[in-house]
Amino acid sequence: MMNKSVLIVDDEENLLVLLDRILTKDGFEVKTATNAYQALNLLEQEDFSVAILDIKMFPIDGIALLAELRKRSPSTQVIMITAYPTPDSRSQCIKNGAAMFLTKPLDLNELKSVAHNLALT
């Protein structure tokens, strides 16, 4: 059975509200977290097919969370999002196992499409 569960982690709460709304409308089961700890807690409770992580977070940033997530739940496909992309952060994400790297402000249609595709894999 196709699991269209998605975990969104970003310290910007308003963005979480937006993305929750958009993805729920798109058929996803959405869970959100504002920091890494919450995220890891949620991960323990259930498996997600997709995770969307913001890079710039505090105290644990998105890349560290990504590494941890990949360890705990290798089957989860991860989309990294950031307001400021650099070649460095991009390559780091890919190295740590991110499936996709998107820039803010997000093209919501693009996000939907990517999440959808990743959930299918």
Add this chain to the structure above:
Amino acid sequence: MKIRTHLFFLVFGMFLPFLIFAVALTAMFWRAERSAVEQEFQERVRAIAFALDRELGGQIRLLQHLAQSELLRSKRIGEFYEEAVRARAAHTLWSTVIVADPSGRPLLNLHSAPGAKVPTMPVDSATFQRVVNSGAPAVSSLFKDPGTDKYSSAILVPVKSDASVIYVLVAVIENSPWLEFLASYPGPRDATTTLFDQNGAIIARTINNDSPVGQRAVPGLFTKLQQVAEAAYRSVEPRGQQYFSARSRSQISAWTVASGTSRNAIALSLWGPTLAVAVGAVAALILAITLACLSGKRIARSVSGLAGVARGFTTGQPAPPMPAPNVTEINETASAFTELRKQLQASERELRESEEKFRTLTTHAPVGIFLTDLKGDYYFVNRNWCAVSGLTAQEAKDIGWQRALHPEDRERVVAEWRAAVQQGLPFSSEFRFLQPNGTITWLQGSAAELRNSHDSVVGYIGTISNITGLKQAEEAMRFSEEKLRRQAQELEQQLIASGRLVSLGEVTASMAHEFNNPLGIVMGFAQDMLSETDPSSQHYQSLKIIDEETRRCQKIIQELLEFARPRSTDLGLTDVKQMIEKTLNLVSNHLYKQKIEATSTVDSNLPQIYADVQQLEQVLVNLYLNAVDAMPIGGSLKVEAKQDKTASGKPTVVISVVDTGFGIDDRDLPKIFLPFFSARKRKGLGLGLPICERIIKNHGGRIEVESRSGKGTTFRIFLPVDHQPESGAGAETKPA
């Protein structure tokens, strides 16, 4: 061969005919002498025969006188005896007298007493009969007288009475008188004179008389004796000796006188003169050869002296003193040599002077000078070179000079040198010499081909100039530059640390992040709401405007980000035509809405260029949008791309964007590429053109603008065709 040998042969060769001539002459002389001797012999025997005839004739006359005796005529034989005795006593030659009757019966013989038995007639009957028949006297052959038992011969004389022979008177003569007779005619020593009778019996012979008497001559000889009255001949004696004999026959007696001698004896007599001639010839030859040798020696000495002078040229030694030359030609040659030597010495002097000049030049030159052969191996370095390298001239030879190079530079410089030599190109390089004492010297080395008078390359001549000072200055400058840079950085850091200066990059980065986040959220909600709102709703318009304006904010932030931290140039082969078409497509909506006619003209064989497609597209779109803004009531937009060359001949692609808008004011024209300059409000931060310019610059090109207020604007982009990927990539420049 030495001169002496040559002369020797010359003289000998000259002498040889003379020698042969002398030998021939001697032979002829020899023969002449021999025949003279032989002739003499002949004459001698002839003389003896003649004398014999005279003697015999005399004896015959004596006997004939006795034959006249009356007693004989009157046949008173008894009484005749006494007369005969008296006659015998008077003629000492007669050993006896015999009277015989015509029949040959001896009637009287003085050997026997009167009345006693008369011995037999010793004379042969043939001779006796002849006398009787002919009535003429005769001489008998040899016989042995029974009365004396000695070899004797006889003279017979007829006693006539009334013209008839009544008796024969015989006088017997012994041999010894004949021997004496022969001996009285002395001949040459070793010559034998022999008296033969008619039968060839030896009557007497000088030398060894007793043994041969009575012996017959060699039969061959006897026949010869009979044949010819006179002859001379050579024979071989019983004992094997070669003999020369001459004979002559006595006319009266038919006896033969022969005289012979061994040929050696004759030869011996000839030796004297022959020897004299030979000795003379040899002496002359020796004299000639000696003279030749002496002469040769003198000439040889002179020539040797000349050779010594010539040799002196090559060894440089002064010539040994010439022996007093006595040969004109050698004199001439010697003077010619001396002249030549003077000239050579003068040339040598000149050469030495020129070499000296060269040496002085190179020794005192303030640069290192080196000379190499065609292969590039060193054969000369000057003092300065040695001083700089720390090597001696000997050590530098061939490839020894390479040792002077700093180990780090050695491989490179040697390779560069080899390549230059092989290809016949001039050599130029900077490198270091490391002296054994550790001194390092920076040098500029150059070398050029050395050509001879035939314009062929014979080697290389090069110099090394000390550029250590220069290098040190460079280094110092670099160091101070580095120091300054570090200082600037430190200062910046300090300032940043002090919070007084924050890099624009950081500002924009954090700003962008801060802005983008809330912006994204607002945009997101607006879009979401728009998707749920019916276009006829009163809120639809408001939501639309919210969406548009937030997008505008996003764009501004993007521009700022772009300007503050530009992307790296990712070069790749780009088709300009495609790019232009694509970009025109992108703005086709805008063009349509504002009723702008767009055309593009691209050269058919426009080459591809190395470019970051996305960035160039960004530039073109920017220019198009500027053009659109400038033509609010429509117009035309022309895009051209053609090939061109720079002033230095480099191939370039020129892209022109031409509009017919309201143009740019002359006052504003110089400022349009300045950041944050915006000629009009509400059109962004004014970073578009600066960004375009920077992008073009990163591509190694330039952008130009031409505009007339009210007429339109033309932007021209010049892009090099062969802009290499390496130099453009990763160009992250700090913002101005």
